[in-house]
Amino acid sequence: MKKQASAVIxxxxxxxxxxxxxxxxxxFHDVVVLERDYLASGATGRCGGGIRQxxxxxxxxxxAMESVRLFGQLDEELGFETEFEQGGYLILAYSEEExxxxxxxxxMQQGLGLDVRFVxxxxxxxxxxxxxxxxxxxxxxxxxxxxxxxxxxxxxxxEAAKRLxxxxxxxxxxxxxxxxxxRIAGVVTPRGRIDTPLVVNAAGGDSVPLARMTGLDxxxxxTRHEIMVTxxxxxxxxxxxxxxxxxxxxxxxxxxxIIMGYGDPEEKPGYNIDSSxxxxxxxxxxxxxxxxxxxxxxxxxxxxxxxxxTPDALPILGPVDQVEGFIQVNGFSGHGFMLxxxxxxxxxxxxxxxxxxxxxxxxxxxxxxxxxxxxDLSVV
Amino acid sequence: MDEKTIICRCEDVTYGQIIKAxxxxxxTLEEIKRMLRCGMGACQGRTCLxxxxxxxxxxxxxSIHEITLPTARPPAMPIELGVLAGKADSAAGEREPGGGPx
Numbered sequence: 013m014k015k016q017a018s019a020v021i022x023x024x025x026x027x028x029x030x031x032x033x034x035x036x037x038x039x040f041h042d043v044v045v046l047e048r049d050y051l052a053s054g055a056t057g058r059c060g061g062g063i064r065q066x067x068x069x070x071x072x073x074x075x076a077m078e079s080v081r082l083f084g085q086l087d088e089e090l091g092f093e094t095e096f097e098q099g100g101y102l103i104l105a106y107s108e109e110e111x112x113x114x115x116x117x118x119x120m121q122q123g124l125g126l127d128v129r130f131v132x133x134x135x136x137x138x139x140x141x142x143x144x145x146x147x148x149x150x151x152x153x154x155x156x157x158x159x160x161x162x163x164x165x166x167x168x169x170x171e172a173a174k175r176l177x178x179x180x181x182x183x184x185x186x187x188x189x190x191x192x193x194x195r196i197a198g199v200v201t202p203r204g205r206i207d208t209p210l211v212v213n214a215a216g217g218d219s220v221p222l223a224r225m226t227g228l229d230x231x232x233x234x235t236r237h238e239i240m241v242t243x244x245x246x247x248x249x250x251x252x253x254x255x256x257x258x259x260x261x262x263x264x265x266x267x268x269x270i271i272m273g274y275g276d277p278e279e280k281p282g283y284n285i286d287s288s289x290x291x292x293x294x295x296x297x298x299x300x301x302x303x304x305x306x307x308x309x310x311x312x313x314x315x316x317x318x319x320x321x322t323p324d325a326l327p328i329l330g331p332v333d334q335v336e337g338f339i340q341v342n343g344f345s346g347h348g349f350m351l352x353x354x355x356x357x358x359x360x361x362x363x364x365x366x367x368x369x370x371x372x373x374x375x376x377x378x379x380x381x382x383x384x385x386x387x388d389l390s391v392v
Numbered sequence: 393m394d395e396k397t398i399i400c401r402c403e404d405v406t407y408g409q410i411i412k413a414x415x416x417x418x419x420t421l422e423e424i425k426r427m428l429r430c431g432m433g434a435c436q437g438r439t440c441l442x443x444x445x446x447x448x449x450x451x452x453x454x455s456i457h458e459i460t461l462p463t464a465r466p467p468a469m470p471i472e473l474g475v476l477a478g479k480a481d482s483a484a485g486e487r488e489p490g491g492g493p494x
Contacts, residue, residue, distance in 0.1 A: 053422070300477045
């Protein structure tokens with residue numbers, strides 16, 4: 013392992029590996045990625061793989077739209093098949109309140125150039141056959157939304173980064189972040205120390221204890237989210253379906269398994285990522301309500317990961333006022349995978365002093381002190 | 393056993409693919425599972441994971457006792473959504489318990 017580097021990225025998920033690649037591509041090669049476990053072992057590899065552009069805030073929508081464009085080029089650029097597909101996202105509305113909110117969302121999204129529209133219950137059933145639309149007033153549909161394989165995207169970025177000279181150290185946790193005055197000086201691992209003026213905190217829920225090593229408090233609440241997947245059945249729909257009313261999302265993977273999750277409002281903050289019987293039962297009831305035809309389909313596996321949730325459900329990106337040389341790429345609140353391609357491109361531009369083609373000043377940590385936040389409402 | 397021997401029957405992963413993955417640096421079961429999907433199918437690795445542990449041990453010179461098995465994920469065997477949801481019409485007996493996909 014190197015003894016010094018121009019930058020150390022903590023976290024071998026999609027953000028850490030993606031940023032390492034983008035930095036190296038811009039000529040910033042002397043980078044080490046430190047991963048506590050194996051690549052994508054945290055939130056990235058535990059997520060549902062969905063890629064959505066339908067958000068209620070302009071920040072998330074813009075980042076997601078640009079990311080979708082980049083996802084479309086990734087296989088060719090990185091020489092790796094990441095299973096990116098644009099199967100669409102269908103978001104169901106059950107109340108007048110939801111309809112009103114979605115009208116605002118769609119107007120904003122269309123204003124940014126997104127191909128998104130309202131569909132009625134019947135069209136929703138055509139997009140997602142067997143969907144129970146009882147009580148559905150309408151839905152929004154974006155055919156360009158989709159999914160990709162989070163392991164493969166991370167691996168693709170990692171391999172491309174390595175080809176450009178980046179070192180990726182697996183099974184190497186950071187035990188200490190060294191500072192000199194209010195500047196970053198290095199990191200300590202069980203395998204030795206690396207001196208560096210730049211540390212990137214891309215560790216998902218674990219960004220909080222890492223930041224605390226420098227005395228910095230991040231307003232991130234780690235919260236378990238559970239997911240499960242069924243045995244494969246013949247493919248019959250490509251879209252992700254979201255019901256905020258039920259707190260549910262689900263889609264059918266290309267291999268046929270139906271992957272689904274829901275956000276339990278009673279979930280307590282913390283680092284627990286055990287699987288629960290409560291989820292297995294509640295999720296089964298919810299999915300059978302939405303798609304009763306699945307009642308004989310078998311669940312093969314459940315797992316869980318952490319949302320690193322911020323008060324406005326928007327990520328914390330860029331440097332911080334308190335510690336010089338300490339870059340944050342965290343607080344994605346459950347949608348870090350889908351935003352990663354554009355986020356890492358922007359941060360690489362920022363670190364290498366190049367021009368940003370999308371303004372992310374509003375995603376600076378200091379927005380929480382100023383109280384200048386408006387929450388993204390489209391979070392499952 | 394040759395390159396074409398199927399090691400993971402649920403996901404059709406061959407001995408050759410596993411050897412290639414190990415040689416590319418994926419030397420833990422968790423990594424091989426994620427790259428090749430061994431252990432993600434209907435049997436959840438009951439057949440293949442021990443075989444793959446053995447292959448990793450042979451290929452990397454580690455003792456088989458040093459190879460960590462992936463986290464065991466519930467449910468212990470595939471269960472119908474209708475049974476989990478507690479619906480009366482789940483017809484649990486109509487298919488073989490633990491039967492394969494489709």
